[in-house]
Amino acid sequence: MGGMASQGLANVVDVGLCTTPAMFKSCISPGHMYDAAVMITASHLPMNRNGLKFFTKEGGLDKKGIGEIVAMAADVCLAGASVHEPAPSRLTNVEFLPVYQEQLAKMIRDGVGFKGDAYWTPLAGFKLVINAGNGMGGFIQDLLQGLGADTTGSLYLEPDGTFPNHLANPELPEAMEPTRAAVLAQEADLGIVLDTDVDRAGVVDHDGTVINRNRLIAIMANIVLRDHPGTYIVTDSTTSNGLNRFILQSGGQHLRYKKGYKNVIDKAQDLNAAGVDCQLAIETSGHGALKENHMLDDGAYMAMKARTFTLYVGILVELARQGRGKNLSDLMEGLQEPLDEVEFRLRVPAGFETATVYQQALDAFTAAAAKVPAWEVEVPNFEGLRVNVDEGGGRRGWAMARMSLHDPIVIFNVESEVESGVAAIAKQLLSEVLAGFEDRLDLSPLHKRVAVVAALEMMPAKAAAAAA
CATH class of the missing domain: 3.40.120.10 (Alpha-D-Glucose-1,6-Bisphosphate, subunit A, domain 3)
Structure with a gap:
């Protein structure tokens, strides 16, 4: 400065x-x-x-x-x-933060629309837990208290860039689990988990249900489609097949684009500029942007959104209108979630160029997809390579190769609609795609997954043999 x-x-x-x-x-x-x-x-x-x-x-x-x-x-x-x-x-x-805080407060008060003295405290009687993760979201506690809420049990409100408790990342179980525990202990109506700089969030329902990633997108899609039927929803490349079906069955259009929140938001803006209505851009990471809010990824706005029942804690507005006990899970009814999912992060050792190794893996994956009968390349696809896997009985898993945005890592995302089904897909990746890559990629995460599931499958057989 x-x-x-x-x-x-x-x-x-x-x-x-x-x-x-x-x-x-x-x-x-x-x-x-x-x-x-x-x-x-x-x-x-x-x-x-x-x-x-x-x-x-x-x-x-x-x-x-x-x-x-x-x-x-x-x-x-x-x-x-x-x-x-x-x-x-x-x-x-x-x-400036107090100015922004007051903007959020006015939005909630106006959105709930209570008359008289109740206008100023629309959240009176509600118990809300905030987990700021030692990032910048601690001011949300003051905001909610000013609106009448009880925030007893809130976590890690003081900014500390060393993150002494857990990374301020609503994607991670270590961020969601303490929030879940606090919600249950306090019998709270809602828990809110914020990213460090408050541009994304996850929530925990009153019954302890963790709502992030695909669940978060499903709820947001449901809400947006109530006001804008047929609108496009842009997500990142790693969203599930079940979410795609959920959006289409809810009357929306789904465009799965590239990883990276700016990629997702920019694509939504491109659609709107071309005259194609796109009301929502959202990543599994928790970055969410609404057309009505300048397509800005704003976790606090999404959490406090006042207009109907919009996401993160705009849910608060609906709770205030209807009273305690609203079940957010109702908004994702019909979402088919994967029974097994893993993100395999395969490190590229020193001495190798990550982009080169990634391209080699991509070429091998493309060649394998052309010959493995149960694999079908998804079209259109905007990042890496995504292959749908026929798992039998109408079930469809998928595997995707992409490159890390920040680290020397090649990533394979794998989801299955079969219990422990990731191991079967991982085994195929090792044999059909990554054979010969041992010197260029650390394949141990894949080998470990296959070995652990194989050992678990053998345990009943061993127990039966011992009993005999």
């Missing part, structure tokens, strides 16, 4: 600790309307992976926009000196 201010080219405002969606809102909120906002964050990644997020009133910058900034910075560095004469610092401090 000091560097930007010293150039005298802009009025620089330090908004302090903030969230990703609040940084965007600082560009469009009356009284602020900043031309651009920059955030330093590692999100849920280790603190040594800090990076920068850039925003304008149009939204977050994409790869092209960030690339242009990097290129300009490189030109300045190559010039060897500042291209401008130093000017007096123009740096001020403004707390």
